[in-house]
Structures are given as structure tokens and as C-alpha cells.
Amino acid sequence: MxxxxxxxxxxxxxxxxxxxxxxxxxxxxxxxxxxxxxxxxxxxxxxxxxxxxxxxxxxxxxxxxxxxxxxxxxxxxxxxxxxxxxxxxxxxxxxxxxxxxxxxxxxxxxxxxxxxxxxxxxxxxxxxxxxxxxxxxxxxxxxxxxxxxxxxxxxxxxxxxMTQPNATEATSPTGNPAVCPPCDNEMKTDAMLEHMCASEFAFKAKIKEVKLEKMDRKVILQKRKKMLKAGNLKKKDTKKLVLYLKNGADCPCQQLDNLGNQYLIMGRKVDKQYLLTGIHKWDKSSKEFKKAIKKLNTYKCPVFETVFK
Known part of the structure; x- marks a missing residue:
């Protein structure tokens, strides 16, 4: 920090x-x-x-x-x-x-x-x-x-x-303008674990297609997936699973431009939608990536539900 x-x-x-x-x-x-x-x-x-x-x-x-x-x-x-x-x-x-x-x-x-x-x-x-x-x-x-x-x-x-009330801040309302928040692909264990902690499920998969839908991006996955953390996601739900990158129509996401790679994909269900909360290139040559995968099911996450309600 x-x-x-x-x-x-x-x-x-x-x-x-x-x-x-x-x-x-x-x-x-x-x-x-x-x-x-x-x-x-x-x-x-x-x-x-x-x-x-x-x-x-x-x-x-x-x-x-x-x-x-x-x-x-x-x-x-x-x-x-x-x-x-x-x-x-x-x-x-x-x-x-x-x-x-x-x-x-x-x-x-x-x-x-x-x-x-x-x-x-x-x-x-x-x-x-x-x-x-x-x-x-x-x-x-x-x-x-x-x-x-x-x-x-x-x-x-x-x-x-911090500054005077009438001062203008040179800050994008969507944070870092260079990337969509879930697409921050920094290969650091802590960054990946933070995405995992905001997620209910995680799996390894390829992306079939990406479409724009209003202000969101609709991410259609290939059928074959390797489940790493199921959460409340049922097996029947994974077959035609579609994820949404919320407010992501305009922000750049390199991972969604390259449909040939395999990715660690994370998400959570909000209302009736499945949101994409993290996507990182599947890279076993990275020590940071391997460390994050190893901690996926044992890392003690903050209890977001007690705060964001």
C-alpha cells in the first residue's frame, strides 16, 4: 500500500x-x-x-x-x-x-x-x-x-x-483508466488472492466469444472447464455459464482480446447474473501464479459480507 x-x-x-x-x-x-x-x-x-x-x-x-x-x-x-x-x-x-x-x-x-x-x-x-x-x-x-x-x-x-472542497481531482470514476478492474493482470500473488476473495468460484477455461451488452461485456466460455473452487456453483450451471464484465463496455481488457489462451477465471453471482471478478492468464512458469493457485482453497479471506451490505 x-x-x-x-x-x-x-x-x-x-x-x-x-x-x-x-x-x-x-x-x-x-x-x-x-x-x-x-x-x-x-x-x-x-x-x-x-x-x-x-x-x-x-x-x-x-x-x-x-x-x-x-x-x-x-x-x-x-x-x-x-x-x-x-x-x-x-x-x-x-x-x-x-x-x-x-x-x-x-x-x-x-x-x-x-x-x-x-x-x-x-x-x-x-x-x-x-x-x-x-x-x-x-x-x-x-x-x-x-x-x-x-x-x-x-x-x-x-x-x-485532503484537498480543498472546490479542487478538481484528476481521477477516472472507474479507477485506473488503463484496465478494467477485474482484468488487472499483475502476476502478483497478493493481487490474485484479492480477486479470489471477491469471488465465489474459480476455474480454468478458454473464452469462446465476447459481446457487448449495454454497458457490460458478455463473456461466453468454452464448454470445457477445470473447476478449482466451486462455491455455490452447481455442475449444471457450468455447462452454459455466461459471465458479465460489469460496466466494462469501454475499458480495455487484454485477456478478452486474446481468445487463444487459457485463463484462471473467477466470478460471483449477484442477483441473477454471474459477474466476472477476476481473470488472469494461466501461466505455470510464474512462481507468483503457482503460489496463488496453491492457496486458492486455504487462504483466509476478509468477510466482505459483514461490511458491504
Whole structure:
């Protein structure tokens, strides 16, 4: 995961307190606006928050730009075990680089910076991250979760930001414009395992035909398939299995242009459609690929269902 760069942050727009200023310089956060009254939409903790070190295995936030966090956090997680479990589901989204503020936004909630009172992310930051990252989440069959509804975050009170609200971001709403999200063919074990974790089934197969269907791409597979992870996929379902690359009509996917290769193909059922959630060239000469295949059925994935609902 990339380190949060100090270049992301602007100046502190209004002074608050000496404690807040010192914490801000340590964390590289920008605090937008200030009112003397406490943010009345903030949560009430059952027990006083403690300031603790961000552990190295909290992958989402361990290098976010500060070293200590409040627990309980701003998502009502009261134990570090719960924080780690929930936060791990978001690591793949940060890796997709759908918006430069994704990690900052998420970590302001999962691992809030230690201050005298809770400081929430700005509503416009939430909206910017949501609008840029939702197409990628939808490609994998996940909606923007209710727990991150942007209307609940402050507009005028002190809040955590990255750039000024009227700044324009040079970010494609579908993430990396050079590739469709499920077609990221980086032959790295971690990248392949992230696709596997967003999938219910996986198999080895060739592609017969690819068609455009509205804003999606329809992927028709050859009949012969080697099942690697069946999930809830029944044998009868595999015979005429058709996968859809969600919102993939315009983004390039090299794998779908070369119908002669064999591929590791992953997917999941969403409503009545089977979505293509990952496709990687079947390459046993790659050590990274072989390692991912070996871990396919034993790797412990984050529980996405507890987060994306």
C-alpha cells in the first residue's frame, strides 16, 4: 500500500486548539472549519476512547501518516480484532487507486487520529471517494455500504479533508483508466488472492466469444472447464455459464482480446447474473501464479459480507 504523501495536504485553514494543531502537524491532516460547539452528530462512546498504537497488521492504516488511533473508533468497533477484520475488506479497494483520498477517508473512521474529540471526514470527501470508487465496487458485485452514507458526515463543522472542497481531482470514476478492474493482470500473488476473495468460484477455461451488452461485456466460455473452487456453483450451471464484465463496455481488457489462451477465471453471482471478478492468464512458469493457485482453497479471506451490505 502506498504511503500517504504530505503533498496531499494543504495548510490548516483555521486554528482550533494547541492540542489540535500539534496533532495536525504530526498526522498531516487538514482540518476544515471550526465551531466551538461539539459536533452534535458525533457518536457517544460507551467507554472513554483510548489512544493506542496502530498495529503493523492493520494493513489499511498502518502507514496512513500518523502512528496512534482512538479505540473505540468512529464505526463503533470496540476491539482491535474487530477493527482488523472489518478494515481488511477495504484493502483491495485502496489498491485499485480509484481515488487519492480513499485511504485517508477510510482510516479517519477505522483508525481515527488521537484528538480531544472525534473528528469525522468531510462530507464532500466521502462523496468524492464514493463517486470514484462505486463503479469499481459494482464491478465486483458490492454496493456502497450504508454505514458509509455520506449524508451523516459534517459539511460545516471541523472535519478531515485532503484537498480543498472546490479542487478538481484528476481521477477516472472507474479507477485506473488503463484496465478494467477485474482484468488487472499483475502476476502478483497478493493481487490474485484479492480477486479470489471477491469471488465465489474459480476455474480454468478458454473464452469462446465476447459481446457487448449495454454497458457490460458478455463473456461466453468454452464448454470445457477445470473447476478449482466451486462455491455455490452447481455442475449444471457450468455447462452454459455466461459471465458479465460489469460496466466494462469501454475499458480495455487484454485477456478478452486474446481468445487463444487459457485463463484462471473467477466470478460471483449477484442477483441473477454471474459477474466476472477476476481473470488472469494461466501461466505455470510464474512462481507468483503457482503460489496463488496453491492457496486458492486455504487462504483466509476478509468477510466482505459483514461490511458491504
Amino acid at each position: 502506498r504511503s500517504t504523501s504530505a503533498s496531499f495536504w494543504g495548510m490548516i485553514r483555521l486554528a482550533v486548539t494547541v492540542a489540535l494543531l500539534s496533532a495536525c502537524s504530526a498526522s498531516e491532516y487538514e482540518y476544515v472549519g471550526w465551531k466551538s460547539d461539539a459536533y452534535n452528530a458525533g457518536r457517544s462512546y460507551g467507554k472513554p476512547p483510548q489512544c493506542i498504537e496502530i498495529p503493523d497488521d492493520l494493513r489499511l492504516c498502518h502507514n496512513v501518516g500518523y502512528t496512534q488511533m482512538l479505540l473505540p473508533n468512529l464505526l463503533d468497533h470496540e476491539t482491535m480484532g474487530e477493527v482488523k477484520q472489518q478494515a481488511s475488506s477495504w484493502v483491495p479497494l485502496v489498491h485499485k487507486n480509484c481515488h487519492p483520498g480513499t485511504q485517508v477517508f477510510l482510516c479517519s473512521l477505522f483508525a481515527p487520529v488521537c484528538l480531544e474529540r472525534p473528528i469525522y471526514p468531510c462530507r464532500w470527501l466521502c462523496e468524492a471517494v464514493r463517486d470514484s470508487c462505486t463503479p469499481i465496487m459494482e464491478a465486483f458485485g458490492f454496493p456502497w455500504p450504508e454505514m458509509l452514507t455520506c449524508d451523516k458526515f459534517p459539511q460545516d463543522d471541523v472535519c478531515i479533508a
